[in-house]
Every structure is written in structure tokens, then in C-alpha cells.
Amino acid sequence: MAYRAALGDIRFILDHVVPLAPIAATERFAEATPDLAEAILTEAAKLCDTVMAPLRRAGDQTPARLENGVVRSTPGFAEAFRQIAGGGWIGVSAPSAHGGMGLPQVLNMAVHDMMSGACLALELNPLLTQGQIEALEHHASDEIKALYLPKLISGEWSGTMNLTEPQAGSDVGALRARAEPSGDGTYAVSGQKIFISWGDCDMTENVCHLVLARLPGAAAGTRGISLFLVPKFIPDGNGKPGVRNGVNVVSLEHKLGLHGSPTCVMDYDRATGWLVGEEHKGMAAMFTMMNNARLAVGVQGVGVAEAACQAAVGYASDRRQMGAIIEHPDVRRMLATMRAEVFAARAIALACAAATDMATATGEADWQARAALLTPIAKAYGTDVGCDVASMAMQVHGGMGYIEETGVAQFWRDVRVTSIYEGTNGIQAMDLVGRKMMDGGEAAFRLLEEIEAGAETARATLPDLAGAVWSAAETLREGTEAMVARAMPDRFAGAAPYLGAFARVLGAHCHLRAALAEGGQGPRTALARVHIERILPHYAACLAEAREGAGGLFALSPEVLAS
Known part of the structure; x- marks a missing residue:
């Protein structure tokens, strides 16, 4: 099954779950019209499907190498990069004054979602350049900007x-x-x-x-x-x-x-x-690049998860073992879980990008706080989903998933680093409960109010799903109050499970919005049921672990841990 960019999901999310329309309604992003957005997404999908995706295996089997002090790239990468640069894809969200398109990050992240699923190894190069562009735009002198930004945006330099x-x-x-x-x-x-x-x-x-x-x-x-x-x-x-x-x-x-x-x-x-x-003041400047990269790394996890999910569905549809294995209940459970998790992680990442765009367009503190709050969630959850879905894709393949010829193991090997770099997911969790809650949790509470309000709106159409989401949000509110009141090291010890709980509740909210957009009947609603009935309940276990804090962890000495 050949990779195909997830245009349907991305379009649906930008229409109904994380609408692009409010962003395009601002003066800053007025050029992001529906027609232009559609053209951007469609052309990016073509590039990913036809140019980048065929290089994924080549990058794995013919790696970059160091030769006489110079790195030689995988055959085919240079030609593909020229098409990426020539199409203006490095400059999607870069300043128009230096040759960029100046479009919203939400569109840029949608493009990186598709690129990551097609060929993560190659996507990393323009992604890093985009991060440098943003850092220089905000912190460099006018002389440096004038010289370097046009070259970076055009892809002449990286x-x-x-x-x-x-x-x-x-x-x-x-x-x-x-x-x-x-x-x-x-x-x-x-x-x-x-x-x-x-x-x-x-x-x-x-x-x-x-x-x-x-x-x-x-x-x-x-x-x-x-x-x-x-x-x-x-x-x-x-x-x-x-x-x-x-x-x-x-x-x-x-x-x-x-x-x-x-x-x-x-x-x-x-x-x-x-x-x-x-x-x-170098850390302040570097954090501009790192925050951009953290969201993008979360998107990388989503993109690889999408590709792995497609591969698993293709294999399960073709593989015959007591009938097509896609009809086996446990295989169907894995495939449904994978697809529900990918949708949730994608929606959260795009919601983070949209908040960043609204903060840029309006300068409002609430949007800035929303973007800051969502960044560690989008990064950690997106990359955890990438790793988990890639692992499940191998499981769907059975023994063939462990054999390199099928190519499915590459998804897991490639995506595994994303939960480590740009700050490990444990660091993201500590950032969430630490720096991002220095406001006493106000940004989190505002988001939870929106989730509860959305659930109330959905009660008339989907009472059972809406009730589950509302209850989870209310319990998460109580968990957030407890987290804010905690001292160290209890707060940090409970950070990772707390982030996991927040991600599941937020993902359920996105699924509920999707189901409501199609009137409570159809494939989005069926997928929402999978997430809300099967995945959302895990939030309670996460909060239970978060409440334990550091309790018992340091009772185990290093000697006992090593034994």
C-alpha cells in the first residue's frame, strides 16, 4: 500500500475541528483564503506522494555518509530537495519581506505532517532551516537578516x-x-x-x-x-x-x-x-527555534504514525490467515486504536499551531498562553503516538513486521528518536506542570472550560459521548487544581501521567467536535466512539498515577533498582 498524504483528515480538521477561518479573518493572515489553503495542501500532497515517499526506503538502505570531510546524501535526496526548495515549501510561513509566503503555521504544520509521513529523514532538513529562519527573524540584526534570510528561505542555504x-x-x-x-x-x-x-x-x-x-x-x-x-x-x-x-x-x-x-x-x-x-541572552533566542521545533517534532510523530497506520491497514486487508486478518477482532482493535490516536494527535498539533497563529495575529495574552500550554502536549503526545502506532503496525504484520524487507520496522526505528529530541517527553511534561502553570493553571482551566462547553453543546446529539467527555474534563480540572497545589518533587514525578491524561481528554474533545460536525452519524462518529469509549478512560489511570507524585519512587535505592 503506497503512502498517501492524509488530505481528507487535514481538510476536515481545518474545516470543522480547528477551523482555519478565524485565522484567515485576521489582518495578518488575510491571504490564507480557502482557495489558497486548498492549493497549498493539494500541491504539498502531490510532492509528498510522488517525490518524497519513494525515497523513504532509499534513505534507510543507502544512508548518508561522511566522505573526505563532506557529508554525501542519499541518492535522490538532492533532486527531491531541489523540488522542495523550488516549490517555495521552506518559506511557507517565512516573512514575505525576505521571499517567504507569510502563511499561517497551521498550514505549514499540515505540510510537515505530510512530508514526515512521506520521508522523515529528508523532511528534517527544511524543518531545521525553518526554525533558524524564525530565530533570525526575531533576534538577528538587520544586516544578518538581509543576507541570510533570503538564502535560507530559497533553500540555497540550509x-x-x-x-x-x-x-x-x-x-x-x-x-x-x-x-x-x-x-x-x-x-x-x-x-x-x-x-x-x-x-x-x-x-x-x-x-x-x-x-x-x-x-x-x-x-x-x-x-x-x-x-x-x-x-x-x-x-x-x-x-x-x-x-x-x-x-x-x-x-x-x-x-x-x-x-x-x-x-x-x-x-x-x-x-x-x-x-x-x-x-x-542566547537561550532566549534559541528557545524561539526550539519552540518551533517542538511543535514540528510532535507533527513528525503524527506523520510517521499516519504512514505506519496506512501500511498496517494495507497489509491486514491483503493478508489471508483464516480469512482476511482485518476481520480478526484483535487486529481490528489495533487498527481502530491506531486511526483514533492519529486523528487526536493531529488535531492537537494543529490546534497548537492555530493558537500560535492567533497569538501572532492578535498579540493577545490568552492566545500566547494557549500556544505555550499546548506545545509540550502536542510534542509529547504526538511523538508517543508515533512510537506506539509504529509498534502496533509491526504487531499487525506479525512476524513479517520484524523482517526488514516489509519496511514496516523502519517506521518505528525512524520515529523512536522524536520522543527524545527537542527535550525528552519527560522534560515536556515537567515544562507543562512547571513553567506553563506558573499562572496558577489559568490557561489550562480556560481550555477545560471550552471542552466542557463543547460537551454541553453535543449533549442533544450525542448524549453518551458528550457526557463522558464532560466528566473527564471535570475530573481533569480537579487533577489540575491538585497538580498546581503540589510541591516538588511530587509535581514533577506526576508530570508525565498528568500530560497523558490531558492529551486523552483533549483528543476526546477533538473527536467529539468531529462527530458533531457530521451530525452524529458517519465514519467520524464511529471513530469518535472508539476514542471516547476505549482510549479516553485511560485518563483516569493517568491521573491516579499523577496523584501519587513521588510517593514510593525514592524508597527504591539505586542498589535495589540495579538488582
Whole structure:
């Protein structure tokens, strides 16, 4: 079964569940008309189905390689990238002043959903460039913007972000990379960075790195970190790639999956860099890129889950074993669960993107808080769904799922990293109950009020489903009140199950809206029943675990855990 972009679901969500219309009604995004949105989605789907999807297996079987200090990409990737860049897909949401389309993030994320399902390894390259575009747009000098943004948006140059070091993973404040002023407005950047996706490539003229480093005399921890733009080739007076900079790829990581996407160990040896933003305020600038990437990584999980689900349905429809296995109750249970989870995770991710767009268009604090609240949920839930659905797809295939020739195992190997990078899902959960609830939970309570109001509206048409969603939202409200009142470490110990509960309730709300949009009868309603009757009840177990906090966890000594 060949991959097909999920146009039907995406259109339905943007029409009925997370409407694009209110975004297009703002002055900022007035150009996002229904006709333009349809054209964007349709053309992106064609690109994904015909150009990118055929390269998924190639990226796995013929990985990127390091040759004489240069990364050589999978055969076919460069040609496909030229079509991505030439079609303007890197600039979907980029500023029009520098050559972008200036369209809403919700459309951009829908495109990345399709691209991720088609070929995640290749999709990562334009995704990272988009994150750098956003960081430079908000924090770089006018001179840097004028030179770099048009090149990045056009796809002539690509972008990366460099945070992690061997001794400093999630603890970014422990980094040792340093930058020394050169006296001419530039800085000499030195240090080593690891886990740098697409840290080099032969698909673009230049690779531009955003690098976190510490200036002389800077404070310890994250407060003393600055951000620098370090290109592979230093631009000459005409803005063309000039002399080679002091940045090199030391090696490529040997990974479980995503073989077509090179993950580099980078060495900076007094490489020329330019300060982005203010001195010692690098984390604020980098977080602009990271927040963009966190939502996009959640979307990556959704995209791969979609592809895995399609593969499982195709296999189950064709496989004969006491009849077509798609008629076996347990196989049907898995397929229905997969499809319901994908719809919920997709709707949540697009809701997060829509909140970001409304915050951009209106500047209203409530929309900003909504986007901030949904980001860790969209990232963690989307990637958990990606991993779980890919695993279930292997299970549907039975023994053939464990055999590499079928290709289904690649979905799991590729998507597994998404729950780790851009902040592990445990960190996302702690962010949700920590920073995102510094308002006393007000943003969460406003969202829960909307969920309850939606359930009340649905009672006349779907009383049983509406009642279940309303009750779950009310119980989650009580759980949120308890979470806000908790002290550390209990709050963090219960964070992951709490996020899981919130995601299931929010997913049920999206399914209920979908069922209501078709009048309570039809395939969306049947799918909503699967989610609300079979998946939503898990929220209660999640809240029960969250209520336990750290209780009992530290009673187990490291010696007992190791025994």
C-alpha cells in the first residue's frame, strides 16, 4: 500500500475541528483564503506522494555518509530537495519581506505532517532551516537578516542548531563551547557539539549553524550563554559562499533509524561567528527555534504514525490467515486504536499551531498562553503516538513486521528518536506542570472550560459521548487544581501521567467536535466512539498515577533498582 498524504483528515480538521477561518479573518493572515489553503495542501500532497515517499526506503538502505570531510546524501535526496526548495515549501510561513509566503503555521504544520509521513529523514532538513529562519527573524540584526534570510528561505542555504555537547545533554547550562571577540564585530567560536541533525550536506551551497557558546567572563549556567551564527563558508562581499570556515564534521553517529538524515559530531576551531541577539541572552533566542521545533517534532510523530497506520491497514486487508486478518477482532482493535490516536494527535498539533497563529495575529495574552500550554502536549503526545502506532503496525504484520524487507520496522526505528529530541517527553511534561502553570493553571482551566462547553453543546446529539467527555474534563480540572497545589518533587514525578491524561481528554474533545460536525452519524462518529469509549478512560489511570507524585519512587535505592 503506497503512502498517501492524509488530505481528507487535514481538510476536515481545518474545516470543522480547528477551523482555519478565524485565522484567515485576521489582518495578518488575510491571504490564507480557502482557495489558497486548498492549493497549498493539494500541491504539498502531490510532492509528498510522488517525490518524497519513494525515497523513504532509499534513505534507510543507502544512508548518508561522511566522505573526505563532506557529508554525501542519499541518492535522490538532492533532486527531491531541489523540488522542495523550488516549490517555495521552506518559506511557507517565512516573512514575505525576505521571499517567504507569510502563511499561517497551521498550514505549514499540515505540510510537515505530510512530508514526515512521506520521508522523515529528508523532511528534517527544511524543518531545521525553518526554525533558524524564525530565530533570525526575531533576534538577528538587520544586516544578518538581509543576507541570510533570503538564502535560507530559497533553500540555497540550509540551517541547523547546535546545543548538545558530550558532557551537556539536557543540562545546556553545562556547555563548554566558547566564543572570543575578534575585535571586528565577529567572534572566534571553539568547541564540540554532538547530535547535530543535517550538520552538513551536499544539497545546499552553504550550511549555517546556530551555536550556543559562552563569552569570556560569562556567568555559569544558562544565564551566561550567547548565540552565534556560524556558516560553513564565510559569505564574501557579494553574499556568496567564500572561504571555508573553521567548522568540520568529525563523524556521523551510528543510529537506530533515520539513516538518511546525517547526525553529526561537529568541531568548531576558532570559527568565525556573528552574535545573534544580546550577549548572554542566547537561550532566549534559541528557545524561539526550539519552540518551533517542538511543535514540528510532535507533527513528525503524527506523520510517521499516519504512514505506519496506512501500511498496517494495507497489509491486514491483503493478508489471508483464516480469512482476511482485518476481520480478526484483535487486529481490528489495533487498527481502530491506531486511526483514533492519529486523528487526536493531529488535531492537537494543529490546534497548537492555530493558537500560535492567533497569538501572532492578535498579540493577545490568552492566545500566547494557549500556544505555550499546548506545545509540550502536542510534542509529547504526538511523538508517543508515533512510537506506539509504529509498534502496533509491526504487531499487525506479525512476524513479517520484524523482517526488514516489509519496511514496516523502519517506521518505528525512524520515529523512536522524536520522543527524545527537542527535550525528552519527560522534560515536556515537567515544562507543562512547571513553567506553563506558573499562572496558577489559568490557561489550562480556560481550555477545560471550552471542552466542557463543547460537551454541553453535543449533549442533544450525542448524549453518551458528550457526557463522558464532560466528566473527564471535570475530573481533569480537579487533577489540575491538585497538580498546581503540589510541591516538588511530587509535581514533577506526576508530570508525565498528568500530560497523558490531558492529551486523552483533549483528543476526546477533538473527536467529539468531529462527530458533531457530521451530525452524529458517519465514519467520524464511529471513530469518535472508539476514542471516547476505549482510549479516553485511560485518563483516569493517568491521573491516579499523577496523584501519587513521588510517593514510593525514592524508597527504591539505586542498589535495589540495579538488582
